[in-house]
Amino acid sequence: MAESITITDNRTGESFEIPIENGVVSSHEWQKHLPGIWFYDPGLMSTAMAESSITYLDGDQGILRYRGYPIEQLAEESTYLEVSYLLLHGELPNKEQYDKWVNDITHHTFIHENVRKRFLEGFHYDAHPMGILVSAVAALSTFYSDAKNIFDPASRDKQIVRLIAKMPTLAAAAYRFSVGMPFVYPDNSLSFPANFLSMMWKIAEPRYEADPRLVRAMDVLFILHADHEQNCSTTAMRVVGSAHADPYSAAAAATAALYGPRHGGANEAVIKMLTEIGSLDNVSDFVKSVKEGHGRLQGFGHRVYKNYDPRAKIVKRTAYEVFEVTGKNPLLDIALKLEEVALSDDYFISRRLYPNVDFYSGIIYQAMGFPVDMFPVLFAIPRISGWLAHWNELLEEDAKIVRPRQCYVGSDVRDYVPMEKREFES
Ligand code: CMC
Numbered sequence: 001m002a003e004s005i006t007i008t009d010n011r012t013g014e015s016f017e018i019p020i021e022n023g024v025v026s027s028h029e030w031q032k033h034l035p036g037i038w039f040y041d042p043g044l045m046s047t048a049m050a051e052s053s054i055t056y057l058d059g060d061q062g063i064l065r066y067r068g069y070p071i072e073q074l075a076e077e078s079t080y081l082e083v084s085y086l087l088l089h090g091e092l093p094n095k096e097q098y099d100k101w102v103n104d105i106t107h108h109t110f111i112h113e114n115v116r117k118r119f120l121e122g123f124h125y126d127a128h129p130m131g132i133l134v135s136a137v138a139a140l141s142t143f144y145s146d147a148k149n150i151f152d153p154a155s156r157d158k159q160i161v162r163l164i165a166k167m168p169t170l171a172a173a174a175y176r177f178s179v180g181m182p183f184v185y186p187d188n189s190l191s192f193p194a195n196f197l198s199m200m201w202k203i204a205e206p207r208y209e210a211d212p213r214l215v216r217a218m219d220v221l222f223i224l225h226a227d228h229e230q231n232c233s234t235t236a237m238r239v240v241g242s243a244h245a246d247p248y249s250a251a252a253a254a255t256a257a258l259y260g261p262r263h264g265g266a267n268e269a270v271i272k273m274l275t276e277i278g279s280l281d282n283v284s285d286f287v288k289s290v291k292e293g294h295g296r297l298q299g300f301g302h303r304v305y306k307n308y309d310p311r312a313k314i315v316k317r318t319a320y321e322v323f324e325v326t327g328k329n330p331l332l333d334i335a336l337k338l339e340e341v342a343l344s345d346d347y348f349i350s351r352r353l354y355p356n357v358d359f360y361s362g363i364i365y366q367a368m369g370f371p372v373d374m375f376p377v378l379f380a381i382p383r384i385s386g387w388l389a390h391w392n393e394l395l396e397e398d399a400k401i402v403r404p405r406q407c408y409v410g411s412d413v414r415d416y417v418p419m420e421k422r423e424f425e426s
Pocket residue numbers: 231262263264266290295296297298299300301302303304351353356357358
C-alpha cells in the first residue's frame with residue numbers, strides 16, 4: 001500500500017491525503033489543498049530542496065555513498081580524479097574514459113597570466129587565501145565568456161574541466177602570494193595531488209616530488225571532501241545556479257559559504273581549541289566547561305550525522321599514515337583523549353554528538369605544513385566536483401529558480417513621517 005498522511009484543516013473541517021514518496025511529501029500536493037500556507041523552516045532543517053542521485057547520506061547509521069559506492073571503498077581504492085568523474089558522470093570511468101579525463105584536467109591546470117599578474121597580485125600582502133580564492137573563482141567568469149552558455153553541453157563540460165583543474169593552481173597561488181613566495185607553475189607530469197603539493201612547496205629544486213604517502217593522504221582527503229549532498233555551500237551553488245548564473249559565479253558563492261567557520265572553517269577552530277587546551281591534564285576541565293555552556297567542542301556534532309561521521313574514521317586512520325612521514329602532531333594525543341572523554345559522557349551521548357570530518361583533518365593539515373588559513377581552501381579544492389555535479393543535475397532537470405517564501409512579522413502598513421516630526425525614544 002502506498003504511504004501517505006492525512007491532514008485535517010481545522011478551519012474548514014476538510015481532510016485530505018498527501019502521498020509520501022521516498023520519505024518526502026511534496027509541497028505541490030500540500031499547496032493544492034492549502035494554498036498560501038507556507039512551511040516555516042529556518043535553516044531548511046526539514047526541507048528537501050532537491051531530488052538528487054549524487055550522494056546518499058544516512059546520518060543515523062553513519063553511511064555516506066557517492067553514486068552508491070561506499071565512501072570507505074572509494075577512500076581505499078579510488079583516486080580523487082576518478083571520484084570527480086563518478087560524481088559528475090554517475091558511473092565509474094573505464095580505462096579510456098579515465099585517461100581522457102585525467103589528460104583533460106591535467107591540461108587545464110594553468111591559469112591565465114593576467115589572473116596571476118594583474119588580479120592575484122593586486123591583493124594586500126596579508127590577504128586571507130580563502131578570500132583570494134572566492135574572488136579568483138568569480139573573476140574566472142570574466143576570462144571565459146563562453147561560460148554563460150550554460151545550456152550548451154560542450155561549453156558546460158569545458159567549464160567543469162577548467163574549474164576542477166584550476167582550483168589547486170589558484171589555491172596554491174593564493175598561499176604563495178600570502179607568504180611572499182613566487183608562483184609555481186603546474187607540472188603536468190605529476191598526478192593531481194602531487195602537482196598541488198609541488199605548487200605549494202617547491203622552492204629552487206628543478207622538480208618537486210612529495211613523499212608518495214603524503215600524496216596519497218592528500219588524495220584521500222580530497223576524496224572525502226568531494227561531496228556531501230545538500231550542505232550549506234552546495235545549497236549556495238544550487239541557489240545561484242538556479243538563477244542561471246555562469247558556473248564560476250555560482251562556485252564563487254559556494255566558496256564564500258564554505259569560508260564560514262560553521263562550515264569549512266571548523267577544522268581551524270579544532271586546532272585553536274586543542275592548542276588552547278594545551279595538555280592532557282586540562283581535557284576534563286575543558287569538557288566540563290563545554291557542558292556548562294562555555295563554547296562548543298569543535299569538530300563534534302553535525303546537523304545530519306547522529307553517529308560517528310564515516311569520514312572522521314578514515315581521516316583518523318590517515319593521520320597515522322601522515323605522521324609516519326611528518327612525525328606525530330603533538331595535538332593528536334589531546335584530540336584522542338578529548339574524543340575518549342566526550343564519547344563516554346552522557347552530555348555528548350544523549351545529544352548524539354560524535355567527531356565529524358573536521359576533528360582530525362586539521363591535525364593532518366598542520367602536520368603536513370599547511371597554515372590554518374589554508375584549511376578551508378583545502379576543503380574547496382575537491383568540493384568543486386560536488387558543487388559542479390549538483391549544478392549539472394540542477395540544469396539537467398531544468399529546476400525552478402530558488403525563491404522561498406517568508407513569514408512576515410514586521411510592521412503593519414503605516415504612513416511616512418517627515419524627519420522633523422519623528423519622535424524617538426531617548
Ligand atoms: N559541542 C557541545 N555541544 C554541542 C555541540 C558541540 N560541538 N554541537 C551541538 N551541541 C549541542 C547544542 O548545544 C544543543 O544542545 P541543547 O539541546 O542542550 O541546546 C544540541 O547539541 C543540538 O545542537 P544544535 O546547535 O541544535 O545542532 P545543529 O544541527 O544546529 O548544529 C553543528 C550542527 C555542526 C553546527 C554543531 O554541532 C556545531 O556547532 N559543531 C561544532 C562545529 C563543527 O564541528 N562544525 C563542522 C561541521 S562538519 C563539516 C561541514 O559540514 O562543514
